[in-house]
Structure formats: C-alpha cells, structure tokens
Amino acid sequence: MADVARRAGVSMATASRALSDHPHVAAGTRARVLAAAEQLSYVISPEASRLAGGVTGRVAVVVPHISRWFFATLLDGLEQVLREGGLDVLLYHVGDAADRRDFFQRLPARRKVDAVVVLGMPVHDAERDRLELMGVHIVAAGGQVENYPYVSIDDAAAGRQAVDHLIFLGHRRIGMIAAIDPAEPGWPVLPGRTLAYRAALADAGLPAGPELVVTVPWGGLSGADAMARLLSLREPPTAVYAHSDEVALGAMRTLRRAGLRIPEDMSVVGIDDHPMAELADLTTVAQPVLEQGVLAGRMLLELLAGGSGTDGATVPTRLVVRGSTAPPRR
Amino acid sequence: MADVARRAGVSMATASRALSDHPHVAAGTRARVLAAAEQLSYVISPEASRLAGGVTGRVAVVVPHISRWFFATLLDGLEQVLREGGLDVLLYHVGDAADRRDFFQRLPARRKVDAVVVLGMPVHDAERDRLELMGVHIVAAGGQVENYPYVSIDDAAAGRQAVDHLIFLGHRRIGMIAAIDPAEPGWPVLPGRTLAYRAALADAGLPAGPELVVTVPWGGLSGADAMARLLSLREPPTAVYAHSDEVALGAMRTLRRAGLRIPEDMSVVGIDDHPMAELADLTTVAQPVLEQGVLAGRMLLELLAGGSGTDGATVPTRLVVRGSTAPPRR
DNA sequence: GCAACCGCTGGAAGCGTTTCCGACTACGCA
DNA sequence: TGCGTAGTCGGAAACGCTTCCAGCGGTTGC
Numbered sequence A, B: 001m002a003d004v005a006r007r008a009g010v011s012m013a014t015a016s017r018a019l020s021d022h023p024h025v026a027a028g029t030r031a032r033v034l035a036a037a038e039q040l041s042y043v044i045s046p047e048a049s050r051l052a053g054g055v056t057g058r059v060a061v062v063v064p065h066i067s068r069w070f071f072a073t074l075l076d077g078l079e080q081v082l083r084e085g086g087l088d089v090l091l092y093h094v095g096d097a098a099d100r101r102d103f104f105q106r107l108p109a110r111r112k113v114d115a116v117v118v119l120g121m122p123v124h125d126a127e128r129d130r131l132e133l134m135g136v137h138i139v140a141a142g143g144q145v146e147n148y149p150y151v152s153i154d155d156a157a158a159g160r161q162a163v164d165h166l167i168f169l170g171h172r173r174i175g176m177i178a179a180i181d182p183a184e185p186g187w188p189v190l191p192g193r194t195l196a197y198r199a200a201l202a203d204a205g206l207p208a209g210p211e212l213v214v215t216v217p218w219g220g221l222s223g224a225d226a227m228a229r230l231l232s233l234r235e236p237p238t239a240v241y242a243h244s245d246e247v248a249l250g251a252m253r254t255l256r257r258a259g260l261r262i263p264e265d266m267s268v269v270g271i272d273d274h275p276m277a278e279l280a281d282l283t284t285v286a287q288p289v290l291e292q293g294v295l296a297g298r299m300l301l302e303l304l305a306g307g308s309g310t311d312g313a314t315v316p317t318r319l320v321v322r323g324s325t326a327p328p329r330r
Numbered sequence C: 001g002c003a004a005c006c007g008c009t010g011g012a013a014g015c016g017t018t019t020c021c022g023a024c025t026a027c028g029c030a
Numbered sequence D: 001t002g003c004g005t006a007g008t009c010g011g012a013a014a015c016g017c018t019t020c021c022a023g024c025g026g027t028t029g030c
Helices: A002-008 A012-019 A027-037 A047-053 A071-085 A099-109 A124-133 A155-168 A193-203 A218-230 A245-257 A275-279 A290-306 B002-008 B011-020 B027-039 B045-055 B069-082 B097-106 B123-132 B154-168 B191-203 B221-231 B244-257 B274-280 B289-304
Strands: A057-062 A087-095 A117-121 A135-139 A149-154 A174-180 A212-215 A239-242 A267-272 A285-287 A313-315 A318-320 B058-063 B086-094 B114-117 B137-141 B149-153 B174-180 B213-217 B239-242 B267-272 B282-288 B312-315 B318-320
Touching: A002 A012, A002 A027, A012 B097, A027 A313, A047 A099, A047 B045, A057 A071, A057 A099, A057 A318, A071 A087, A071 A117, A071 A290, A071 B069, A099 A124, A099 B045, A117 A290, A117 B069, A135 A290, A149 A155, A149 A290, A149 B191, A155 A193, A155 A239, A155 A267, A155 A285, A174 A193, A174 A218, A174 A245, A193 B274, A212 A218, A218 A239, A218 B274, A245 A267, A245 A275, A245 B274, A275 B221, A285 B154, A290 A313, A290 B069, A318 B282, B002 B011, B002 B318, B045 B191, B058 B069, B069 B086, B069 B114, B097 B123, B114 B289, B123 B137, B137 B289, B149 B289, B154 B191, B154 B239, B154 B267, B154 B282, B154 B318, B174 B191, B174 B221, B174 B244, B213 B221, B221 B239, B221 B244, B239 B244, B244 B267, B244 B274, B289 B312
Parallel strands: A057 A087, A057 A117, A117 A135, A135 A149, A149 A313, A174 A212, A174 A239, A239 A267, A267 A285, B058 B086, B058 B114, B114 B137, B137 B149, B149 B312, B174 B213, B174 B239, B239 B267, B267 B282
Antiparallel strands: A087 B086, A285 A318, B282 B318
C-alpha cells in the first residue's frame, strides 16, 4: 500500500481511506489513489486488514454430504449470492458427527469468519449458543431450524402433497420408505415427512400398519433394499411414498428387477425433484433448492449489513406428476 | 499471547515457538506454555499469525457446475485431504463463461491463498498466465491440463473401453452422443472421448457415418434429445456410446418412452459410474472421482511442504458391465 | 584449562493495515 | 481583519504474531 500511496502522492492513511471507501476523502484524491492502485494492480492484504480491526469478509459454509445433489445445489445458490456480495466462501465439509463436533469446537474460536451458514442440517442448541457467543451470525438453509434465520421448505406440507396425491388416486394401502442420515444415528431426520404420512392416512381413514413403514439410511441402494422388504410382505402396498427421490429411484430399480410395472403394478412418489427424477419419469414433490441457497445468502448479507433480518422463510413445494403414479389396478 | 507468556513465565518469543511446535524449546517450557494457554483458553489469531508468517493457510478451489455429481465429488475428496492438512478451502464457483472471465481477470483469490486447485476444467493459456501472476502453486484435477501437476483419467482409454465393449458384443453400428459444455461453446470438451470412438471403429473396420454422431450440450435432457435424433435415422444404431452417464440416462428415457427394450433393442454405455448408473443398471466405464480429488489434495500438500511434486497422475478406469448392454439381436 | 559450541531463551524488529488525533487549508461570518 | 469551523490530510500508534539475532549457562574437544 505504501507504493500506492507514494504513487498517488498521499499518505498511507489517506490511501487506506480512499481504498476502503471512507468519507472525508476528496473526490480527486480518491480517484488518484484508485488509479494508482489499478496501475500497480494492487490488492489489499486481508490478513493485515483484519488484524488492524476490519472484518474478515469470509463466511463459513458448513455442509454435510457435499457430493449429493441437494447440498451441492444449495451451495451453488448460496455461493453465487455471497460472491456477488463480496464475501469469500470458506467450505467446511462435515461428513460425520466427529467432523461436526470438531467444527463447532474450533471454528468460532479461530475467528476466521464473520458468519456461518449451515446447509441442510439442524443445529443443536449448544452449537448455536457457541456461535452466538463468539459474535458470528448464523443462517441455516435447507433444513428446518428454529430460533434463528433459516430458509427451508415445510416438510410436513411436502409430504402431505405426496401422500395425498396417492390417496386421491385411490390407493388404500400405501407404504413409506423413510430415510435417516447414517451420519447422525438416532437423530430425527425429516420428522415432518414422516408425520405427514401418518396424518394423511389418518385423515383419510386408512390403515397405517407398522409393516408398511421401512426406515433405511439415506441412499439409492437403501431404497432398493427397502422396496424389497415391502415386496416381501404378505400383502404389499399398491403405492410407495419415499422421503427422497434418490430413495425412490432405488425402489424403482427393485420393482423393475422384479418384473413389476410402474405405475400399473406399483405407484412411486418421491420428494425433491432431483434432476434424475425427470429422466426416470418419477412423480415427485419439487422443492426449489437453488433458490433456498440464494435466499439464505441474501438473508445473510442483510444480517451482515446490520439489518435485523427476517426470522425465517419457508419456500413452497409443488407436486410434479410424471409417469410413476396412477390409480391402483383393482 | 502476552498473557500466556506471562503466566508461563516466559517471553513471547518462547511462547510462540512452543505453541507452534518449533524445535529448540525445552520440553518442560513447552508444557508450561501449553498449560497456560489451556487455562486461559487461548487461541491464536490466524490473521496476526499469517501476517507475520507469510502464509495464509488457505487454498482456492475453482470449480464449474458445482451441483453436478462429478464436480461435487471431486471437491469432496479434495476438501477432506486439505482439511486434514490444516488448510481451509476457499470456494470459487465459475458457473459460466462470464464468471470464468471474471475470475481470471480479477483474481479475487489474490493474496488470499497459498495455492489454487482447478477442478474439472481445462485452463486456457491466457488464463494460466493470469494464474501465474498470483505466484502460488497450481494443481488441476479431473480435467486434463498440461504444464501443471494434475490428476485425471485417460479419456481416450476410457472411451476405448466403452466402445470396445460394444464392438466385442458384436455391434457393428454404434452411435455416439458427444457432450459439450454449454458454458464453453466451441471449446473442445473431452476430445479424448471422441477420438476413442473413431479409433475403436477404425481399428475394427467399422463404418463411422457422421450421422451416427450427435453432439449436444451436457445434460440428461440433451441426452434424451440426442437419442431421439439417432432413432430418427433411416437405419438407427444398435448400440449407443454416451460421453457421460447423465447423458446416457437421458438416452435411456427416450428408449423407454419409445417402447424399446434395453439392452435387447439397444445397448447403452456411458462413462463415469455416476451413482444413478447403478440404480439404472447402466453399463459404464467407472472412474475414481473421489480418489482424484484426494490425490490432487495430497499432491498439493506435498507441493506446499516444499516437495517438488510429481508432474501428474493418471488414474485407471474400468468397465462396469451392467444390464444395459448385450449382443445385438440380429 | 580454554575455546568453541550447543540448546535454550529473550529482545525487538517487522508483517500491512486501520484509525485516532492533531494540523493545516480555505472559507464564512461577525 | 480576525476567528471559528468544516473538510482534508499526515503522523504514528496499535493489531497479535513470527523470527532474526544475540546472550546465557553448561558441555565438549583438543
């Protein structure tokens, strides 16, 4: 910066002010400084800048299972907005519970970021307290979290759309493949999607035998296994509601291999509207994933700008009817 | 840190050395310093540390199309290794040509990182010159880039495995669906995969009519369109080689909708071994994606540790035969 | 027995900014 | 004409750490 100041014929103090857009700098002076910086292709040192009391300009994004479409797409939207807002994205992939503990243990103390965005997972109270204690903002996207700014879908409503669709088609015996996160054993994942199932059946006066619900770790192959289990029932369902499209796609493989036709012999509905759902003609409940990332980014920007921010936003889902659902044969 | 030093009864110099694991510190002294730090729950300020030390402890990762499985998985592997190596990942998503130009023009990562990893895309010469301006290490993964340490597959070999498989099964009329990056119009994407096709056909003395090759922007729906075009030929192929699994899956949808059976009426083979390939019973050429990210990470770590690093690594691919390929009917 | 040496430690000079505080200029007003 | 004031600008002190260099006592080599 000394070079820039010298070249512009001003002191370092003035150069600093000009570069960081402070008031009390004459327009002409500012222009000269910026020109000099440009010519020298000067870039400020974030370390020094932060050390001297500024902010880091960095945001930590915590994401589990980054290679999955849902999380990667969320990240896509978020990164876009934050980049436009002049913030850098520091990526933290917490694959399992240990990673997670590790992250919340050290990151806040390290003072590396101004804010944390948690993607697609709930945040425990203790973790939230820890973050707030360190004075960093926190925003969540893609997973229902309370007590602080978040953006997500209404899982119960989404599940309801899926199951109600099956009921409307005339199905009376509907199975559910519930997915749980293998990295968070015992953690109630997407309880809304499960509750929706029970509520919809109850409202329609349909039986909900426990044998109709299969719970498996998240994933396509798990979905395949789960479907096999449902097929092994004495009286299999005529339709299946899967917690996610990946799981549903797995279920479809089992059906295909068993020689059953979709939707004639079995209807299948998922949630998410994964790109593959379109290719597989899977009926699903679409949620705007990219948009959730974008919204979370905007929320954070507002928060960092001093705004109070909204409490949270729930984005709407919608049923997308494709070829995997139809009335039951009988 | 001054507090810690005082409490431990040493100077700041010694405290610094003890905390950063330097040699030339007596074991007892180190223990005392660490204990003091522990009691005061002291954490080092990364900014100050870096300002004084000269390194940032951060790595920029440049990735296009992050929501696609391939890139996200590459990132997954890379992040894992870098995090273990104590480095933070600064994510730069260059979605389209504009982003890309912007990135290389402004070099937003300048002064912020010790190294740059470019994932899954070739770097033009001009861009490379810009990168070198940053004066940091550069590593590429998942896309062949020369002049740099890189890790990728041999696209020509992979393509060869796919096409040779079809030829071996007895197919004489083989179509190709070539994918190009919509964000990089006119850029020769994956030329190896195209060359492999021509070479394999030539070696087997098979015709390679230009009508058998359809080039579309990357994506499942594009694959579906491409397949439709192949089916509209007076004499359609009996097998199709797609540049990627997503494209192949799209092609399969068209076949399914047309009432054609796979593999009886048409064999389909892809490249990548996308998780969905397994669910769709798609024969493909698998490439170790996560591993490429991991390897690139290790390479970088070695480079940063002062090692000379290897020039590059090519990881092997292997044919995975599933249910989408079989000998032609006639 | 003396010098060279070694392992450990402390003092202090940066690292590149931001920002407080004081100074200087040019003006408006009495 | 003299003085207060607003608008600018420069000097210099942090910010919290790393590391060079020198000093210290004690050990080794000849």
